[in-house]
Amino acid sequence: MAAGKEDRIALHRLMLVTRELDRVIGAADGHWHPALGEEGVVAGCYYGLLEGDALVPHYRGMIAACYARGGDLRRLLAGLDGRATSYSRGRYRSDVCGPIELGIIGLYSGALGPTLEYAAGAALAAKLDAKGAVAVAVFGDGTASRGNFHEAVNLAAVLKLPAVFVCQNNQIAISTPAQGEHGGRIVDRAAGFGIPGQLVDGNDVVAVHAAVQGAVARARRGEGPSLIDALTYRVGGHMAADPGAYRSAEEVEQWKQRDPIALHEQRLLAEGLLDAARAAALREAVAAEVGAAMKAAQSDPLPGPDVLGLDRVFAEA
């Protein structure tokens, strides 16, 4: 399922938004988890899903995922420090949990892993409805060591659920490098569940998109789940404020040379889909959009005590 011209521009734009979010938020908040260098996976996964599909994003890239699904940037950014205008009105954080009304299942606690199971459940709901909807779950390579990964993927395999599991494999978990996280390769786990596994260059947004959409199409046809291992690299720190002293500067430098945005832009230029002027204009437009949203969000009000809602914990009929 190769991306058409428009898709390629849209993928580029989504990568630019992702990077600009990092720049703007990272400057304001040392606790922000940047996706710097991983934009190919972020955009490749989150662009192109249909209404009715369930999206279960990795926390790193959550805001971009919500944006890709039509979320309002100002409201999403207002959720970074819990402002009243955010989707949750300040009750929860937007950097790890997107709004359900966009078909997004976020992390409703600090625990990594269970969302893969929620994705399996969303896929089960889709299977029961038989309208061709799918669930796409994205997770980190570190998260893949949690038992939830195993239970979710196996369950999806056994029940032949329309689910796509994508590892946003940046080869690190906080400070722990790949060889300290998992024996073997993540992609090689697919065989153990009897499902297709595909290794893809995570820094090639078109390749990621094609792999994900291929697996999505398979799922829509009722042929069951797939596992995609999208290999990329976390160029930034675990958090914006993390100097990353635990790894070699050379390694980081090498991966910077394979910047997914630069690579894709070159391709677009080479293919004549973009010229230098339009490329710059796109960057500017994105910067303006993100900047304006951030500025607005930052002056949005904090929630009043009415939002606390001690009596609103349970849903009423």
Add this chain to the structure above:
Amino acid sequence: MAAGKEDRIALHRLMLVTRELDRVIGAADGHWHPALGEEGVVAGCYYGLLEGDALVPHYRGMIAACYARGGDLRRLLAGLDGRATSYSRGRYRSDVCGPIELGIIGLYSGALGPTLEYAAGAALAAKLDAKGAVAVAVFGDGTASRGNFHEAVNLAAVLKLPAVFVCQNNQIAISTPAQGEHGGRIVDRAAGFGIPGQLVDGNDVVAVHAAVQGAVARARRGEGPSLIDALTYRVGGHMAADPGAYRSAEEVEQWKQRDPIALHEQRLLAEGLLDAARAAALREAVAAEVGAAMKAAQSDPLPGPDVLGLDRVFAEA
């Protein structure tokens, strides 16, 4: 690590004990979980470990595992209904939990799965001590769907622990057949952890023993964990009283034809390690031993209220 003559007889004897236990206990207790047809895996795994090794058995076959490690049969059987003479004095059940003093880590609750993690920990202790000890964990194919399997095996792989994980793969979990339990084959999961995986005929006790001892030797050499998938079949019900109405009688019949005890006995006879008379004598001796132990256990006293030990929950220094 092929089994020598004596080993082959010992393996046979342990299979006979396992079967006789089933017969005797099954007649007395409908809740007993028989290992009928799986004796090749039971004996092949549990025979031949060294002192200092940790053994973490599957619940189905626990009593035989304890016996193989030198446990007193009468005390083990007394634990079936919690008699005062049992290793726990009646505080806990021997059919799922063997005594720690034999180097056995049993199931201290009803939950399947965590024992694989305890095995990883025992292997870690062995690694820290660097005296060449290993941990062997045996678990069911159904249990392999628990996240604990994933976390334990991956941890062992990453830390290169001297652990051997053996799936007592009887192709069913209560009523759920293999294809309803796991996508793919269990053995194919090894690659995803970057460790050796070996499929072995579970009804060939010598093959199982060789595979386990090969993996044990590898672990002792400091080369890390292995996964063995020992394919067998649960000829009996989930419990002694279970009629097993959920599967085809033909399938059961086919597997009965591949009875691990009969197969091994034929081989011993063919190889001249046993003759018909000695084979019969061995059976009789085993029956006598198990019968006597059971009889003694059944007339052992129940625990008095002193065993309750409400103030003995914590270990004192």
Add this chain to the structure above:
Amino acid sequence: MARLTMQQAVVEGIAEEMRRDPGVFIMGLDIGRFGGPLNSCKGLWEEFGAARVIDTPISEGGIVGAGVGAALMGKRPIVDIMFLEYLSLVLQQLGCDAGAMHYYSDGRARVPLVVRAKFGVGPYHGHAYDYHAWVAHLPGIKVAMPSNACDAKGMIKAAIRDDNPVLFLEHMGLYHGAREEMPAGDAVVPLGRARVVREGRHATVAAIGAMVRRALLAAETLAKEGIETEVLDLRCTVPLDRAAILASVAKTGRLVVVTEAMKFCGAGAEISALAAEEGFGSLKAPIQRVAAPNVPIPFARNLEKLIIPDENAVAAAVRRAMVA
């Protein structure tokens, strides 16, 4: 009307809801052709088929998690985790995450999920642990524990219709016990309303699940001694019927709380603390808690019997309260 055991009543309640609402489905280990341990799902697979009565692998976190995900997408899943002893395996998904979703989403997310679990000392030997206080400690999830077959049917129906996650507890000591006449029609028993099962003016016994019957037996004995015990069936730990408890304490001035779970930090502590805080003015005597001691459940039947509160323990506690 049919006379049903608790096991049958729960299954009938589920079947009625599955007929009513195509969004209701059930999953769990061995619940299909096998019918579930102790027949917990007997007959459902035959009526509704494998698409809505789904056999799953041994992946408690996975299936409860899948229940959460399906519920978020608008289904009404029921997940049978066999035994409450496995609650720890699903606490993150069911308790911490699912319980918070409605609140954290500012009311947008709903998780109409029922998790069923068997527990309790009964004919079945093992898997008796009652860990439900863990879930009661968490916001946003309800905990129901019927004491009889009629309530079991009405409460499972309420649980399935509830838009919140509900932990539904089925006591194995009651499961295949007495048959009861089911009420006619679509009888739903709302979650969170206690029931006065015996009126009395000298002491209140607040009990739940299998302890209700023991409280009633104790009350009979005590009546012969001239002590009129009011017995309250709490039915749910969450929502807890605070008003009913406080009203009864206001009337009797004496409170005995009876639970089968371990005493320390169990749900009985919450009920006692509630009365000590909000009913203190009426209290004439120390609040007694009758519960299992904090010791792992011993296996030998005779030891096991020593730790589960029986009617004598309840009666003794009421007498202690009367003396004070």
Add this chain to the structure above:
Amino acid sequence: MARLTMQQAVVEGIAEEMRRDPGVFIMGLDIGRFGGPLNSCKGLWEEFGAARVIDTPISEGGIVGAGVGAALMGKRPIVDIMFLEYLSLVLQQLGCDAGAMHYYSDGRARVPLVVRAKFGVGPYHGHAYDYHAWVAHLPGIKVAMPSNACDAKGMIKAAIRDDNPVLFLEHMGLYHGAREEMPAGDAVVPLGRARVVREGRHATVAAIGAMVRRALLAAETLAKEGIETEVLDLRCTVPLDRAAILASVAKTGRLVVVTEAMKFCGAGAEISALAAEEGFGSLKAPIQRVAAPNVPIPFARNLEKLIIPDENAVAAAVRRAMVA
């Protein structure tokens, strides 16, 4: 003697025990070169190396389970699970299984395992949940929560030497706070002994962890109003120092229980219920519980602040107790 923060005190306690006993080791995520989140293990890897300061994958159940297994084989593992918010992921291994092993093995098995976890509302935004009541409900496992740096060092040493599993809780609001002079020598603070941190005769405030300081602040305010508050630092929820609580209640006749955890079925309920049962005769007023409401911890700082008990809430509760 060095003046240390709580974070430094815990690490120093661990280092001393690792020097003393080669069987002690520590494992967790990012505890090696990275030093652990919030520096929870800073310096240990440099001193003891990767063999005894072990970085692990994100497998909380796996690493706590491995701790249990290693402890059964005679080691003294410490497992750092980062945040108490992940307790649900290890409750089976740490609580249900490890807690029962000594008892179920008739005293043969010992599980000298320490699980460390950070929690609490503080400068670090997130992962604040205090779920420790779950573990307190289970037999065979201890729960320690120091309120200050000196105790933190002495209690982690006691925890490491203990032959039982211990859940050791480190409050992020105290972690990088005031430095304290450490006592000289091998100072171990035994688990299970509360401390009277301020004497008083009008009311007892039983507090734990970060709430102790708030109780002291409240006591100062109350003193100006003529109310002399006795403040008890419980230090451990298990073993709970029942004698100390009951003695103080016997003296003051009024009890306020302060915890940061959610109120419903929290550990505060147990303390209240204990007093309502065994200290009833001395009680002059309703027992007050000051705790977080049963609502997921809201994210906005100003909302978060509204739910965690502060000194004003404590003082108000004492005043309520005095009026009654």
